[in-house]
Amino acid sequence: MKLQLPATGFLDLVQRLRRRSKSLALACAASAPRVAAQVVVTVGAATLLVIGALHAAGSPGGQQVAANPGPAGDFTWKGFNWKKRDWNGPPQYNERFDANNVGDPDAKGFISLKITNSSGKSPTAAEFRSTRRGFGYGTYTVTVEKNINQLQKEVVWGCMYTYDPDVIPGYTEIDLCEASAWGGGGTYGVSWPVTQGHGYWLDATKPNGEGNRKVDFEVFDSLILTHKMVWEPGKLTFETYAGETSSHRLVRRTVLDGPTVPQPSKEAVHFNLWVIDGGGGNPDTVKPETVVVRDFSFIPSSR
Numbered sequence: 033m034k035l036q037l038p039a040t041g042f043l044d045l046v047q048r049l050r051r052r053s054k055s056l057a058l059a060c061a062a063s064a065p066r067v068a069a070q071v072v073v074t075v076g077a078a079t080l081l082v083i084g085a086l087h088a089a090g091s092p093g094g095q096q097v098a099a100n101p102g103p104a105g106d107f108t109w110k111g112f113n114w115k116k117r118d119w120n121g122p123p124q125y126n127e128r129f130d131a132n133n134v135g136d137p138d139a140k141g142f143i144s145l146k147i148t149n150s151s152g153k154s155p156t157a158a159e160f161r162s163t164r165r166g167f168g169y170g171t172y173t174v175t176v177e178k179n180i181n182q183l184q185k186e187v188v189w190g191c192m193y194t195y196d197p198d199v200i201p202g203y204t205e206i207d208l209c210e211a212s213a214w215g216g217g218g219t220y221g222v223s224w225p226v227t228q229g230h231g232y233w234l235d236a237t238k239p240n241g242e243g244n245r246k247v248d249f250e251v252f253d254s255l256i257l258t259h260k261m262v263w264e265p266g267k268l269t270f271e272t273y274a275g276e277t278s279s280h281r282l283v284r285r286t287v288l289d290g291p292t293v294p295q296p297s298k299e300a301v302h303f304n305l306w307v308i309d310g311g312g313g314n315p316d317t318v319k320p321e322t323v324v325v326r327d328f329s330f331i332p333s334s335r
Contacts, residue, residue: 096110097111098111098112098330100164101113101164102164102165103164105162105163106160107137109141109328110141110327110328110329112162112163112301112328113163114160114163115160115161115163116134116160117129117131117134117158117159117160117161118130123306124156124157124306124307125306125307125308126154128154128155129156129158130156130157130158133145133146133147133157133158133305134146134158134159134160141326141327142177142324142326143160144323144324144325145159145304145324145325146158146305146320147187147305147306147307147321147322149318152317153316153317154316155307155315155318157304157306158304158305158306159303159306160302160303160304161195161302161303162300162301163300164301165298166299167194167296167301168299168332168333169263169265169332169335170262170330170331171260171262171263171330171331171333172192172208172260172261172263172328172329173258173260173261173327173329174191174208174259174260174327175256175257175276175277175326175327175328176191176257176258176323176324177255177256177326178255178322178323179253179254180228180251180257181226181251181252181253183211184318184321185212185216185226185311185313186307186311187305187306187318188210188211188212188214188305188306188307188308189209189210189211189212190207190304190306191208191210191259192209192259192261192328193206193210193302194300194301195299195302196299196300199297199298199299201235202232202233202234202235202294203233204296204297204299205232205233205294206232206263206268207231207246208259208261209228209230210231211226211227211228211251212226212227213226213227215308215310215312216311216312216313217311217312218312219311219312224311225251227248227250228248228272229246229248230246230249230261230270230284230286231286231288232244232245232246232288232292232294245290245292247286249284252274252283254274254283256276256326257272257273257274257283258276258277258327259272259273264333265293266290267287267288267293268288269285270286271284272284272285276326301328
């Protein structure tokens with residue numbers, strides 16, 4: 033649970049507390065100066081405690097903290113603690129990841145993920161994940177700054193996904209907004225466009241509809257996209273909007289339901305940007321690429 037108070041409400045409350053302490057002190061001053069002094073000290077201290085609590089919980093200049101932010105990590109963002117990936121391995125084709133490719137939150141609270149390729153022959157990927165495990169049912173919302181149409185054909189924007197490496201099958205993997213041209217299709221004599229998808233994975237050895245359920249759709253020339261996912265028992269509802277919030281134009285809505293919808297376990301929330309080998313692309317020569325994650329929120333289910 034988060035304590036939220038608009039800036040005006042916060043300031044009004046501070047002023048009311050201060051006026052209240054002053055009034056109590058004046059009321060006692062005429063007949064009991066010593067009591068008046070004690071009132072000032074006691075109420076003043078209480079005021080400072082309330083102000084401090086509100087400030088930490090989301091007042092102007094403070095950062096809201098979730099009830100369960102997870103263990104300490106490399107940085108705190110949107111009320112949760114996060115770890116930058118500094119270990120190598122899949123899904124990056126050459127298994128190279130670098131924690132330096134994930135920026136700390138900037139002055140606006142935005143995070144940049146970068147693919148770098150200093151040698152021009154071996155790109156390095158980026159990923160960060162929540163230290164909290166076990167988000168479960170609820171509403172996940174992500175705002176991304178990137179014209180997906182401009183992704184290089186070998187680059188995969190993993191966007192936000194849930195994942196628990198200890199759960200088989202499926203790893204509770206749900207992909208909110210994965211996008212790629214998957215190498216471009218040159219090997220097959222066709223041209224694959226960049227597409228974006230809503231879906232989840234149950235068993236990667238089986239075809240779509242059996243081992244996974246994913247709906248791909250065309251991307252749009254929109255610099256900013258907002259993605260929303262509602263995870264319920266046996267049901268996933270995905271929505272993508274062309275703009276900074278879900279009040280903008282809805283460009284895609286997908287509902288997936290049934291017994292294969294992942295069930296909560298100890299999944300973490302991940303964001304990644306990486307390079308795939310195959311499909312006719314040339315992964316070694318991928319140029320630097322950047323995606324900016326502007327916002328993330330999670331509201332747990334009330335059920």
